Amino acid sequence: MRKALLAVAIAVLGATTVVPAASAAPGTLVWGPCPAGAFPTPDLQCTTLKVPLDYRAPGGRTIDVAVSRLPSKNPEKRRGVLLTNPGGPGGGGLDYPQLLKLVRLPQEVLDSYDIIGFDPRGVAHSTPVTCDLTPEQIAVGNLPYANGPADVVKQAAIAKREAEQCAGSKTGSMLPYVTTANTARDMDRIRTALGEPKVSFLGASYGTYLGAVYTTLFPERSDRIVLDSNLGPGGYDVDAMRGFGRGMEDRFPDFAAFAAKHPEYGLGTTPSQVTAKFHELAARLDRAPVEGVTGSVFRGLTFEGLYVTDLAQLAEDWQGLDQGRAPKPPEAPVTGVENLLASRFAVICGDSAWPRSIASYQLDVAVDRIRYPLLGAASANIAACAYWAPPAEPRVRITGHGPANVLMVQNQRDPGTPLSGARKLRAAFGERARMITIDQGGHGAYLFTPGKCGNSLVTEYLVSGKRPDDTFCPAES
Structure with missing residues (x-):
């Protein structure tokens, strides 16, 4: 998730406790202060907007969407608003404009736009959803590694x-x-409500799919669209989930080369030795977990560690586990984890139909264990979406119909949103899009490339509207 990466980049832990101001009627926004929480938000203004729960019944039940604004302080250069989304799904975005400013979103961009953040429907300070997930269920994670068919059956239960808890919760409707x-x-x-004829958009990770859907549904209201670290045109469907296995295979050689160049970690002196250490550690931790870190947890820890450009922390974590020490837990608890997972389920399972057969997942796990040996048997495992109600509407089909106003930016070796998916989205957009591909590893390209x-x-592009042709950026130190 891009927001988490930004938090790492500025060495801030925890999530915002921003409280939106009083609700505003459609067409008007009454801005108020955003009280500082674990994450400071001194420049933001906040409000709440009522929207229909079901857009097919616009006069029916409404829910709240929490919105924030980082206003431009240069009225002569201001050209409009820039909506933002940090990824997810399930993560809040109310404090994202402040995060972008703190990691040095260029001043020209801050001058050109009011930067707009929001918690998506179902998330955090917007009307939240719940699945009543227990700490034990949260600890299992989304997709544990399946060592064989029996593990898929266990995960299916x-x-x-x-899925049953989500449907039966107080927010199941x-x-x-x-x-x-x-x-x-x-x-x-x-x-x-902002009174703008068009909006620009900056979205990362899952936010790229949200931006792609927005500019497909509302092409005439889309101004400059920037999509950073791109999902494929199907969003977070079953293929994208299996794509995590591909992404880890793309990115892992960077870590193996790094660890081999730093023998002080004791992980091997060649990339092949580091790779062998990965499999040896995973098997050892399955037999004898270290402070709750199993082989499955180790694989997930490694996958998450590959998101960032600085790989030293991941090497330290490996070294500790190899010596019988678990990585240090976060210094502050992450709030809202249950809501994050519940809203993530809602979006991923509600956007598209997933296979229902346990046997189909057992086959996928067997195939991806061979195809993507680092993570494939986890990313192909069964999840709650197999037991979800059918989607309420067809998936939005991303096409080339609309203005040529989309700029994609993508790292070559992104573990979370692999280049293969980005290329599919680029093809779906056709002449609407151009793509910048960077010889870089990690998740997050804009503001994250050195x-x-x-x-x-x-x-x-954001400031002047000058959009490049498809471009390859070589590695830079």
């Missing part, structure tokens, strides 16, 4: 119970409407 398409419709309600190539091209 957990997944079925999660909301779940069919907590989808990417409806969040995109909420974005257009925000645009209307070189100037990708950053300068994205900033120039």
Whole structure:
């Protein structure tokens, strides 16, 4: 998730406790202060907007969407608003404009736009959903590694119970409407309430799919669209989930080379030795976990560690586990984990139909264990979506119909949103899009690449509207 990466980049732990101001009627927004919580938000203004729960019944039940604004302080250069989304699904975005400013979103961009953040429907300070997940269910995680067919059957029972809890919770009636398409419709309600004829957009990770859906549903209301670290045109469907296995295979050689160059970690002196250490550690931790860290947890820890460009912490974690010490837990608890997982289920399971057969997942696990040996038997495992109600509406089809106003930016070796998916989205957009591909590993390209190539091209597009052709940026130190 891009927001988490930003938090790492500025060494801030925890999530915001921003409380939106009083609710505003559609078409008007009454801005108020955002009280500082674990994450400071001194420059933000906040409000709440009422939107329909079901856009097919716009006069029916409404829910709240929490919205924030980081206003431009240069009225002569201000050209409009820039909606933002840090990824997810399930993560809040109310404090994202402040995070972007703190990691040095260029001043030209801050001058050109009011930066708009929001918690998507179902999330955090917007009307939240719940699945009543227990700490034990949360600890299992989304997709534990399956060592064989029996592990898929075991996970199926957990997944079925999660889906039943979601449907039976006090917010179960909301779940069919907590989808990417409806969040995109909420974005257009925000645009209307701001009094803007068009909006620009900066979205990362899952936010790329949200932006793609928005500009597909509302092409005439889309200004400059920047999509950073891209999902494929199907969003977080079953293929994208299996794509995590591909992404880890793409990115892991960077870590293996790093660890081999630093023998002080004791993980091997060649990339092949580091790779062998991965499999040896995973097997050892399955037999004898270290403070609750199993082989499955170790694989997930490694996958998450590959998101960032600085791989030293991951090497230290491996070294500790190899010596019988678990990584240090976060210094502060992450709030809202249950809501994050519940809203994530709602979006992923509600956007598209998932296979129902346990046998199909057992086959996928067997195939991906061979195809993507580092993580494939986890990313192909069964999840709650196999037991979800059918989607309330067809998935939005991303096409080339609309203005040529999309700029994609993508690392070559992104574990979370692999280049293969980004290329599929680029093909689906056709002449609507151009893509900057950067010789870089990790998740997050704009503001995260050490070189100037990708950053300068994205900033120039946001500020001047000059969009580059498809571009390859070589590695820069």
